[in-house]
Amino acid sequence: MPEPGTTALVILLPAAEPALAAARRVDPALVRPGLPAHVTALYPFLPDGALTDEVLAEVRSLAAAVTPPEVQLAELVVAPGFVALAAPALQAVADAVCARWPEVLPYGGRFGPRPVAHLTVAMGGSDETLERVAGDVRPLLPLADRAKSLQLVALTDRGWEPRLEAPFGG
Numbered sequence: 757m758p759e760p761g762t763t764a765l766v767i768l769l770p771a772a773e774p775a776l777a778a779a780r781r782v783d784p785a786l787v788r789p790g791l792p793a794h795v796t797a798l799y800p801f802l803p804d805g806a807l808t809d810e811v812l813a814e815v816r817s818l819a820a821a822v823t824p825p826e827v828q829l830a831e832l833v834v835a836p837g838f839v840a841l842a843a844p845a846l847q848a849v850a851d852a853v854c855a856r857w858p859e860v861l862p863y864g865g866r867f868g869p870r871p872v873a874h875l876t877v878a879m880g881g882s883d884e885t886l887e888r889v890a891g892d893v894r895p896l897l898p899l900a901d902r903a904k905s906l907q908l909v910a911l912t913d914r915g916w917e918p919r920l921e922a923p924f925g926g
Contacts, residue, residue, distance in 0.1 A: 771901035819922035
């Protein structure tokens, strides 16, 4: 579990909320509390205390250079302990973020230097439970949205809180 002071750069996709709602109906514990439907560009990011004005300006600049991508979530990925929606339209954004901060290993290096961009629907649970989630999510697909911004969030004692919203510009 992350500790307070952990930050992340995420891309919110409100149109994917029905997929998370389906997972919550199966088992609320499968869905991370405190963050709406999102694709992670970089987690963990810099510690909350290291978020200088310069870092925030760099996040804004990076986001401003991105044309707001149209995102089609059509491919369901089911793996042990995990249900997700592939988000290939956001891979370039995640890659650009990771390239800008190469000293920060995405997911602590657990999935290599270039994790596949995805929206996590459910984490944990038995294979049977996750298959139920997948069965409830499949009829909802495809889900489509336009990514509007890169959001910097920080974990506090009260949960995940936004620190910066950097609109895509391109």
